[in-house]
Amino acid sequence: MQLEKQKKPNARKLLLKLLGSRDNIQMNASAAVRVGALFGISENNIRVTLTRLQSAQLITLVERGFYKLGDKGIRFAKEIHQWREDEDGLVPWQNDWVVAQTSTLPKSDKKQLRNNERALKLLGMRKLTNDVYLRPNNFSGGAGEVRDKLYTLGLSRKALVFSASDFDTKAHSRAMGLWSYLKLEALYKDGCIEIEESLLD
DSSP, X not given: OOOOOOOOOOHHHHHHHHHHSSTTOOEXXXXXXXXXXXXXXXXXXXXXXXXXXXXXXXXXXXGGGEEEEOHHHHXXXXXXXXXXXXXXXXXXXXXXXXXXXXXXXXXXXXXXXXXXXXXXXXXXXXXXXXXXXXXXXXXXXXXXXXXXXXHHXXXXXXXXXXXXXXXXXXXXXXXXXXXXXOOHHHHHHHHHHHHXXXXXX
16 A cells, blocks of 8 residues: 655744744754755755745744744744643633624735734634624633634734623524634634644745
C-alpha cells in the first residue's frame, strides 16, 4: 500500500509555529534554512519569508542576528494557545449575549475592515443586523474576555463590545436562529485552525 504524499508546509506558517511553540524562542536565519530544508522548502523561500514576517511585525530581529516573535506574533500565538483550552473555560449560558457594534467604524479602510470581519468570525460573532454582531455570553470572563480576544485578533478598538440580555421578542427569535444550527464544540475545535490560517493573510 502506497503512503499518501504529505503536503509541504507553508514557510510562513512553519516559521511562526516554530517560534511560537514555546516562550522566548529565538532562531537565526541559518537554523531556519536548515529546518526549511527538512520540509523541502528552499533557502530563498525561507529568507524571503523571514523578511516579510519582520515587515509585518510578526517577528523581530534581536541581537546577533536572531529572530523571535514580535508583539503581533506573540498576541496571535497566545490566542492560539488559549483557544486550545477555551472549552474548559465555558460556563452555562444564561440567555444573554455579547454584542459588537461596528457602525462607528469607517468603511474606507479596507485592511482594517478585513481585520474586523476576520476577528468577528474567529470569535463566532454572528451578524444580527447591519453593524451588530453577537454570540452567546458563555465565556467565564464574560463580555470583557470576548472584548480582549476580539481586540487581540484585530478588531478596531473603536468598536463597542458589551453584554445584552433584554431583546424584544423579534430580535431574540432572530438571535436564537443564528445559533440554533451551530455545533459549538466543533466551532471551538476549528477556532485554532482558523486563527493559524489567518496568519497566512
